[in-house]
Amino acid sequence: MRTLRQESRHVFPSLGRWFRWLAPGLLLKRWMLISAGGVLLVSLGFAIWVKLTPIYYLTQFAGDFLETVTRMVPNYMSGPLVAAVGFLLIWWGQTRTFDSITEVLMPDEDQGLVDVLWTHRRLNRxxxxxxxxxxxxxxxxxxxxxxxxxxxxxxxxxxxxxxxxxxxxxxxxxxxxxxxxxxxxxxxxxxxxxxxxxxxxxxxxxxxxxxxxxxxxxxxxxxxxxxxxxxxxxxxxxxxxxxxxxxxxxxxxxxxxxxxxxxxxxxxxxxxxxxxxxxxxxxxxxxxxxxxxxxxxxxxxxxxxxxxxxxxxxxxxxxxxxxxxxxxxxxxxxxxxxxxxxxxxxxxxxxxxxxxxxxxxxxxxxxxxxxxxxxxxxxxxxxxxxxxxxxxxxxxxxxxxxxxxxxxxxxxxxxxxxxxxxxxxxxxxxxxxxxxxxxxxxxxxxxxxxxxxxxxxxxxxxx
Incomplete structure (x- = not known):
């Protein structure tokens, strides 16, 4: 129980900080979306460049694989499971990214990067x-x-x-x-x-x-x-x-x-x-x-x-x-x-x-x-x-x-x-x-x- 309490103290503040990234006024979400759009355009450009041949086989393989998975596990179970794994990877990657940035920019700060940005925006207003x-x-x-x-x-x-x-x-x-x-x-x-x-x-x-x-x-x-x-x-x-x-x-x-x-x-x-x-x-x-x-x-x-x-x-x-x-x-x-x-x-x-x-x-x-x-x-x-x-x-x-x-x-x-x-x-x-x-x-x-x-x-x- 002591271990669970300690873990919860660490997880819930971290989760709260992660959701704070979605709050208006930080001027970050727009740039993250623009970056994601850029990744999609770069991928599309390479696909057009190579005449879609690798993309075609890759999508065909992905389709066959997903069809096999859905036959073995019902879609109402496999779909949410795959989505949950995807969200977990996104959360893990973003958390580690911002932690690395925070460690470099603010090595002695107890606050997270989002807390510092939030305070900065609030004081500037x-x-x-x-x-x-x-x-x-x-x-x-x-x-x-x-x-x-x-x-x-x-x-x-x-x-x-x-x-x-x-x-x-x-x-x-x-x-x-x-x-x-x-x-x-x-x-x-x-x-x-x-x-x-x-x-x-x-x-x-x-x-x-x-x-x-x-x-x-x-x-x-x-x-x-x-x-x-x-x-x-x-x-x-x-x-x-x-x-x-x-x-x-x-x-x-x-x-x-x-x-x-x-x-x-x-x-x-x-x-x-x-x-x-x-x-x-x-x-x-x-x-x-x-x-x-x-x-x-x-x-x-x-x-x-x-x-x-x-x-x-x-x-x-x-x-x-x-x-x-x-x-x-x-x-x-x-x-x-x-x-x-x-x-x-x-x-x-x-x-x-x-x-x-x-x-x-x-x-x-x-x-x-x-x-x-x-x-x-x-x-x-x-x-x-x-x-x-x-x-x-x-x-x-x-x-x-x-x-x-x-x-x-x-x-x-x-x-x-x-x-x-x-x-x-x-x-x-x-x-x-x-x-x-x-x-x-x-x-x-x-x-x-x-x-x-x-x-x-x-x-x-x-x-």
Missing amino acids: GPRIVAIGGGTGLSTLLRGLKLSSTNVTAIVTVADDGGSSGRLRREIGVLPPGDIRNCLAALADEEKLMTELFQYRFKAGDGLTGHSFGNLFLTAMSEVTGDLERAVAASSKVLAIKGEVLPATLSDVCLWAEMEDGRRIEGESNIPEAGGKIVNIGCTPANPPALPKAIAAIHEADYIIIGPGSLYTSIIPNLLVPEIAEAIAQRQVPCVYICNVMTQPGETDDFTVADHIRAIDRVCGQPLFDAVLVQRRPPSAKAIAHYAKENSYPVVLDSEAVGQLGRRIIRADVIDEDPDTGWVRHNPQQLAGVLLRWYERQNRALYAQESREDMVRSYHREG
Whole structure:
């Protein structure tokens, strides 16, 4: 019985995979049928070439043999038996063929070739999504989105001037690669290994201490290819990226903020450290030109997601590129903003959800998104106490004010809490799942509305 169970576990999945080859959308059956037709035509051509003489004797022998078999075994038994043997040989031959292909192309894969093709086709048919932001928030979102679509484009800020990115920016003159590095690792096919490799920081070495490998890799690629855009494109091919990562601009942007007490703070890394309330924010040079591919991605998008991330140092720097903000405003597609769960000291102290929305609207001069995603349940008391030590508190949802700003509210539980440290982070799968379900509902509602409008127009024409 144990042996039978083991065999059945092997046979039934294999049988299921074999039938999956017949599913629509793999773009294989048509080519297999064309190949079979070619074999028949080649056979027919040779038969005509040799004037049918060998074919005649062969068919005569086959006919005599079959006649003898049917006399010995009734046709209602011999016919199905021969057909079953034929099907068995076809199944055996095809299975061994695809197993051989799989062994060569994917020696380390546990999935069958059909499973990989099925997943590839499903992801390729996913919506065209543009995600805008920076920092760890955007890379967290990308980890979830890549499981539902390969048509994901991340537009990333290049205003970072702290840590390893800042050093490379000052010493070599390259655009800061840190946020782009995080997004590339998140979209990589072998995400765990790539993340460990790209996030690895050198602990020794003259000039290497503190640098991450990913930053050095992208810097070297920028030097080899000529600029950061080409470096990211080349790196994406090397790392088998599922999607695309684009810098918002290729300009050397420096962020500045004006505080309520009149101070002007220069540099992205200095703004949160300055303390006080931000009343205005901008960049030098003002109005930097957008990367053309980023604008094209927005124009082709089915869905636009802004955030999550630090409001003033990860999200708004992208929107300080006027062409990006204008392109988003022109698109009549679902657009959602993911609000932070906790306030950030030095950036969003005492901010509510409506305050986040007002800050973005003020920078852009117009509303960009239809809805805001907020965490439904607050973090645990332990997590709140942990954050309170750093003057960080849950972002309060002021529903009435959000409604007056013309935004819908999406409430969902999309966070995880680290039981040891108490840190709160978005869960990639839950976050992406909520966003994609909301997108599908919006599409269904739009389709129903268009159908009703078509019916009304048709009624008036007939009237």
